[in-house]
Amino acid sequence: MSTSSSATSLKPRDESTLAAAGQKAAVLVEALPWIQKFAGETIVIKYGGNAMINDELRRAFAEDVVFLKHVGVNPVVVHGGGPQINHMLERLGIQSEFRAGLRVTTPETLEAVRMVLTGQVGRELIGLINSHGPYAVGLSGEDAALLRSRRKKATGPDGEEIDLGLVGEVTGVNPEAVQDLIAAGRIPVISTISPEFTEEGSPTGEVLNINADLAAGAVASALGAAKLVMLTDVEGLYADWPDKSSLISSLAAADLRQMLPSLESGMIPKMEAALAAVDAGVPRAAIVDGRRPHSMLLEIVTSAGIGTQVVPDQEAL
Numbered sequence: 001m002s003t004s005s006s007a008t009s010l011k012p013r014d015e016s017t018l019a020a021a022g023q024k025a026a027v028l029v030e031a032l033p034w035i036q037k038f039a040g041e042t043i044v045i046k047y048g049g050n051a052m053i054n055d056e057l058r059r060a061f062a063e064d065v066v067f068l069k070h071v072g073v074n075p076v077v078v079h080g081g082g083p084q085i086n087h088m089l090e091r092l093g094i095q096s097e098f099r100a101g102l103r104v105t106t107p108e109t110l111e112a113v114r115m116v117l118t119g120q121v122g123r124e125l126i127g128l129i130n131s132h133g134p135y136a137v138g139l140s141g142e143d144a145a146l147l148r149s150r151r152k153k154a155t156g157p158d159g160e161e162i163d164l165g166l167v168g169e170v171t172g173v174n175p176e177a178v179q180d181l182i183a184a185g186r187i188p189v190i191s192t193i194s195p196e197f198t199e200e201g202s203p204t205g206e207v208l209n210i211n212a213d214l215a216a217g218a219v220a221s222a223l224g225a226a227k228l229v230m231l232t233d234v235e236g237l238y239a240d241w242p243d244k245s246s247l248i249s250s251l252a253a254a255d256l257r258q259m260l261p262s263l264e265s266g267m268i269p270k271m272e273a274a275l276a277a278v279d280a281g282v283p284r285a286a287i288v289d290g291r292r293p294h295s296m297l298l299e300i301v302t303s304a305g306i307g308t309q310v311v312p313d314q315e316a317l
């Protein structure tokens with residue numbers, strides 16, 4: 001048998017591929033305890049509109065979600081779509097206005113919000129996940145009585161009451177439809193429009209626009225999730241925004257509660273949601289940079305995580 005180097009099928013193995021293989025094995029082994037910890041558990045992932053701004057990011061997100069499903073975790077996706085709604089409103093010649101991080105919502109705006117979230121952003125996400133197999137099923141807060149809400153009263157920086165129009169806060173979550181989908185091996189993908197209910201518990205016939213962070217926090221609490229992960233367009237929570245050297249890696253619920261009044265814009269509902277989830281017994285809420293492909297997977301299956309995590313007070317001692 002000839003071993004001459006002229007044989008065309010003979011491919012030498014170089015040192016660099018061996019070194020790279022070693023690093024890959026280390027990553028997989030590091031993931032093992034986290035996969036064991038979360039197997040059989042539900043993780044709620046809030047996918048913000050700013051973290052889905054290009055095809056690479058959207059594809060990586062879908063891969064991460066399907067990866068989690070295949071290692072035995074039950075991912076539940078709650079998606080936003082703020083920038084996509086802004087774009088649609090611009091096309092319709094409607095001005096976007098945000099107060100305390102929430103969109104002031106007129107009946108006309110609500111029509112666009114519902115159309116973009118449920119009909120466009122949700123559909124695209126479901127399509128991307130389902131390019132890997134028949135996993136994702138879309139739900140709006142209107143489906144199977146998933147969400148109940150009432151008008152949200154917001155307060156401005158000087159304590160004044162702000163009228164946000166058709167904006168809701170979640171008053172109840174009926175997680176049965178989501179649990180049914182999980183039991184059937186599916187990945188629920190939730191868009192955050194919710195029917196409005198009176199104080200007495202009757203439906204008013206109106207639907208309300210719910211901020212996706214706040215909805216994700218409520219869904220994570222109702223499902224007894226093991227973790228809430230929120231993907232956004234910054235590295236995490238900054239103690240002294242916008243000073244880039246003040247990125248927080250971990251903080252206790254009590255410290256976050258103290259910080260809340262000083263937060264600005266979109267960080268207000270995000271951190272309110274993180275706090276509400278941890279207060280309701282979700283062991284971890286993490287804010288990660290969704291502009292980095294696979295940030296969600298790295299947050300869940302690595303020891304250091306990558307963003308800011310909120311932990312219950314007793315764990316921070």
Ligand SMILES: Nc1ncnc2c1ncn2[C@@H]1O[C@H](COP(=O)(O)OP(=O)(O)O)[C@@H](O)[C@H]1O
Binds near residue numbers: 050051213236237266
């Ligand atoms: N303390 C803070 N740390 C980080 N970001 C902050 C802070 N305060 C305000 N922000 C702003 O919050 C934004 C994230 O909220 P938002 O735009 O609503 O995200 P998403 O669309 O992902 O929900 C950041 O891009 C940043 O401009």
Ligand SMILES: CC(=O)N[C@@H](CCC(=O)OP(=O)(O)O)C(=O)O
Binds near residue numbers: 080113168
């Ligand atoms: C009341 C309110 O503000 N609703 C949000 C819902 C979408 C959302 O939250 O999207 P992101 O997560 O991408 O910001 C809105 O209309 O923009």
